[in-house]
Amino acid sequence: MRIKILTFFFCGLSTLAFAQKTIFNIRYSEQLAVFVFIENLSQNYPQNVFKTEFLKSKYNNDELQKVIAEFDQLSLEYSYKFEEFPEGSKKPMQSIDFLKKNLIETQNLQDFKLRSIGIVTNETLNKLTQVIKIFTPVYNELIYNPNKEKFEKQIIEITKYANENNIENYFETGLIFYNSSWDTSIPFEIAFYPLPNSKGFTAQSFCNNFISGVQTDLKSYKDLFSVMLHETFHIIYYEQPLAVKLQIDKTFKTSTSKYSNYAYLLLNEALATSLGNGYVYEKLDGKIDTRDWYSQKYINLMAKEIYPMMNEYISQKKPIDKDFINGYIKIYEVKFPNWINEPENVMPYRYVISENKKDFDIIKQKYRYRSRTEYEMELSKTTIEKMQKTALTKIIIVSRTNNENLKLINNSFKELKNWKFNSEQEFDYNILLEDKSQLFIINQKNSTLESLINKIEMH
Structure with missing residues (x-):
């Protein structure tokens, strides 16, 4: 199903010159929906509506569980930064976004594979395509077909709502406020898929795409469209000159x-x-x-x-x-x-150095919401200098050769010139640095990292 919404908006913010029409394609993408379905069956995902339906079905067998496990092992996530832009001001390009984009914008898996060559290795791409092919009839039987009538009606209603409320005007508003621009020859591809037995919808944006799983009993579209525009404004923000x-x-x-x-x-x-x-x-x-x-x-x-x-x-x-x-x-x-002294506020933007890889998972569990994160497993002069180039919250966990490493840290930050420490005692210490980021130093001896993090008090 493919429905086009033709919209008008102004582009070229300095002159506000009249622009050609921009196309918003609202559609259902089976390929994307199946990919999302497989993602949600992963061992790495918490319990969800897709996993619930699959686990109680006849398809929950050793053969398909093996395919899911193989999917989990695929290396799909690579990224590169736009180095000329200020750090954090433009989202790095993600290979997983390109793959989703191509799933939406191609008509079959062969076209998807041809368009996606080079994003990941050919071996990975072939395996991914095969997994999607295997799970397509499973997804259709368990999810799409039982909800097809309701969902296809929703797509028509959503399109009508977009037209009646001139959704394109809000896109124009965003362009003006953000002092950004958009090439009107590039359409927005908006892909919905059904989300049965759910109390809410999902939302994600990237490139020129917005994707959303929509609960099949959703009647009011105000929330959906305000969130959709929220995600679209992220794209406009990243596209600022x-x-x-x-x-x-x-x-x-x-x-x-x-x-x-x-x-x-x-x-x-x-x-x-x-x-x-x-x-x-x-x-x-x-x-x-x-x-x-x-x-x-x-x-x-x-x-x-x-x-x-x-x-x-x-x-x-x-x-x-x-x-x-x-x-x-x-x-x-x-x-x-007081916000700059609240861990829940400063930890979502973090750069962590620890020689114990498990520490990263512990921090992720403690501070689940995260916006920008970096992790380093080597505690050295080089990695500290790399950390200092960012304005992220800085967390250094010392659990080996404590005295030597604490001296290294002490000598690396000018703000610590008067700092006195006892390497034989466990402690957490923090200070606001000259770049206005918080630095946390955790000296671990016998206690678990969980217990030390729970005791963090900001000074």
Whole structure:
């Protein structure tokens, strides 16, 4: 099923010149849906509606469990950065996103394979294609066919809702506010798939794609479209021209506020939430949403606090500028002065050095929400210097040759020149560095890392 929504918006923000039509393709992609289905059957995924249906079916046998295990072993995730852009301001390209994009935009697995050569190894691509082929009839029998009538009706209703509410206007609003642009010859591909027996929908965006699993009994589309626009605004944010990115980065980096770094790290989600879950929802519903706009506390509260300022910019068709950024930092500083001392706030943006690989899993379990993360297994002068080049929260766990490693850390940070430590005692220590990021040093001897992390107190 493929339904086109033809939309108009303005592009070329400096002149706001009239642009050609942009196409939003709303569709169901069987290939993508089967891929997502297999992902959810993985041992690495928690219990979910797909896994529940599969495990109670006749297909839950040794043969297909072996295929799932083989899928788990495929190396599908590689990435590369856009080095000229300020760190964190543009999402690295992910091979898994390219594969999903190609699953959506090709008509059969042979075309998918031809388009995807070079993204992963040919052997991996062949195995992936074979797994999707094996599981396609399984997915159709268990998931798609029982929900086909409801789902296909939903696609028609969703398309009608998009047309009636001029969804394309919100895309234009985002382009203007973010001071960004979009090549109108590139269509947006929006792929939905059914999510039976679910209490909510999923949402993900990348490249020129938005994908969502939609519960089959969903009746109101306000939430769905506000979240869809939220995800689309992430794409627009990442597509800001380099000059805009550099100006935003400079404004944050030259701010005298000690809160500017963590305000910057929160920016992308705070803006998308305020604009998508705040502004778009209010326009669709006729009134502001009084519920939480985002499940993560810090994003939710910041998005709501900046909403009046953002609404003013939108009403005046003003793009994000230095005054907006300074106002944003001021709101963070005045409204939430304790946030930079709360582990739950600073840990989602982390760079961890530990010589014990299991420590990374422990930290992931403790701080499940994460936005940007880096992990290093070598504690050395080189890796510390690499860590210092980022403004992420810095966590160094010392569990071997403690005295030697603590001396290395002590000599690597000028902020630690007056620091006194006892390498024979377990401790956690933290300090706000000159780059306005938090540094945590954990000296581990006999206790578990879990117990030491639970005792962290920020100074």
